[in-house]
Amino acid sequence: KCYLKYIITVNWHHHVFKTDTINNNQHIVKQAPINHIAGTIKNIIAFLLIALVVSCISQQDSESNKRIKEFENYLGEKETAYLNEIITDFDKFLESNYQGSSIENFKLYLNDNEAYADIAYFFIDSIKWANYQDSKLFTRYVIEFPDSVWKDENTIKYKYPDFSEGEFLIAITQDGLTEDETIEKIRTEPRQKVITPGNFYPALEKVSNQDSLIINYLNIKETIGNLSPAVLAGILKVNLNNSSAYFAKRIFIMDQFD
Structure with a gap:
């Protein structure tokens, strides 16, 4: 929220609006030219718009700084x-x-x-x-290799030291490798295992x-x-x-x- 405090003074040929008192206690208010009043209102509106934009930017910066602080505290x-x-x-x-x-x-x-x-x-x-x-x-990783790779019917299976397993069809072996070459490729390909996130x-x-x-x-x-x-x-x-x-x-x- 933005609270604006301002004082508006309208001049008429360099004279402030004023009220003249005459003998019969009636009051006559001098009026400023219409063009001058319209110009003043435009200036006021422009001022309010600028103040609103500045307020919004300040609020965004405040939210951004709060988000950064929360991120860094957790990091x-x-x-x-x-x-x-x-x-x-x-x-x-x-x-x-x-x-x-x-x-x-x-x-x-x-x-x-x-x-x-x-x-x-x-x-x-x-x-x-x-x-x-x-x-x-x-994140900390460890490099590990499969400790066993073997053919099982139409698939080649592999197992890592942590007992996680995987398999894929021989039909999708790449680069025109033979079954034995595919097995050897899998056996020698390392993988990264997360040990500490x-x-x-x-x-x-x-x-x-x-x-x-x-x-x-x-x-x-x-x-x-x-x-x-x-x-x-x-x-x-x-x-x-x-x-x-x-x-x-x-x-x-x-x-x-x-």
């Missing part, structure tokens, strides 16, 4: 500090490769990613990356009901799974502005590196 103090450091490095990267404001540079980078342009790409510093592993910012996505879901960008991203990711940088860029650049840039940048970075 964790150390994790927030690490992620902010990554974003600072990312902004420096954008500044060195594009010319414009922070938000303009980010838009250009997203456009280049979506177009598969031949550009420099951002990477997290390897030394800093090692330091980040002592936090819960990123990171805090980023739970923190994002915590505030998802308050932000259309986050809702849209999480819904698409749940439906499609892993997103290419080109697809992700196309999602994030829609309605990108200063208010949404905070989460858009963090989503772009974490989706690629987590």
